[in-house]
Amino acid sequence: MRFSLRQMQIFAAVARDLSYTRAAEALHLTQPAVFAQVRQLEESVGLPLLERIGRKLHLTAAGEEVLATSRETLDALERLEMRLADLQGLKRGRLRIAMVTTAKYLIPRLLGEFCARHPGIEAELTVTNREKLLARLAANEDDLVILGKPPGGLDVVATPIADNPLVVLARHDHPLAGQKAIPPARIAEEPFILRERGSGTRRAAERFFAAQGCTLKVRMELGSNEAIKQAIAGGLGLSVLSRHTLALEGEAGLIQPLDVAGFPLQSQWYVAYPAGKHLSAVASAFIDHLLASQGHTAVNFPE
DNA sequence: TTCGCCAAGTGAGTCAAGAG
């Protein structure tokens, strides 16, 4: 019986998702490549590992056995890799980070700085939504996760790493642009664009205006900050977004933060990992890097 | 250095099951 670690890794991914397609996406392969690896593993074992009932994949008894051994083997190798990397200090190692989409304005730059300082470190960055991120956190799939609010219900260590000021954004030629201390009630008179339900930014905005006794005139809901910025630039309304979304603005000046009383709303970015997890030297060093950057994390914000 | 082999991967396609 001969099978490779690669086959184990791919089979474990298929068994986790019970889908060749989703496993392929997760592994950045095509679905046929994943299928071929699992088929070869089955041929080596001499028994089917997966069976298809209708459109659903199921593990066979042999599949359960191979999966258990694959996980033990892969875990052992990962621990070995971590110990060896620790022995080498920060000269070598791997850092797997998952983050919510909105952190893209902050984390890639900090990760870039960190990797430039430690060229031997291989970084893997996964960008996903909060729900999938929490699933990854619960399954301990990453070294660190970056999110906007520490998860309730999960036993995790969460450390604030940077301010995430939420501001009201408008097109540069909006009548309210340039006015000082605009009352929230005045903002509520304008058509508003919100993120989709479940978004932390949306929750914070709704909570603020509700506390002021205002009801927002929601004109549309969009699923990404970029789409909202395009809508603001198109004159479709105002929105509340992280000030970081302007940090890399090529269209600087086209969208501006308004001076609204009570704003910016102060929230924070957190780095988190499961409680009890043994952090690698690389992961610890990256947290230190994030903390060291605190206070001067944001690049020059357009005024 | 070149050549050939092989493993791993891709793209394009078929087939079958489930949903509307």
Added chain:
DNA sequence: CTCTTGACTCACTTGGCGAA
């Protein structure tokens, strides 16, 4: 019945590696 989705196949490419 038709459309969509996902499993599966096949032909082909690419890159690593050992032998000559």
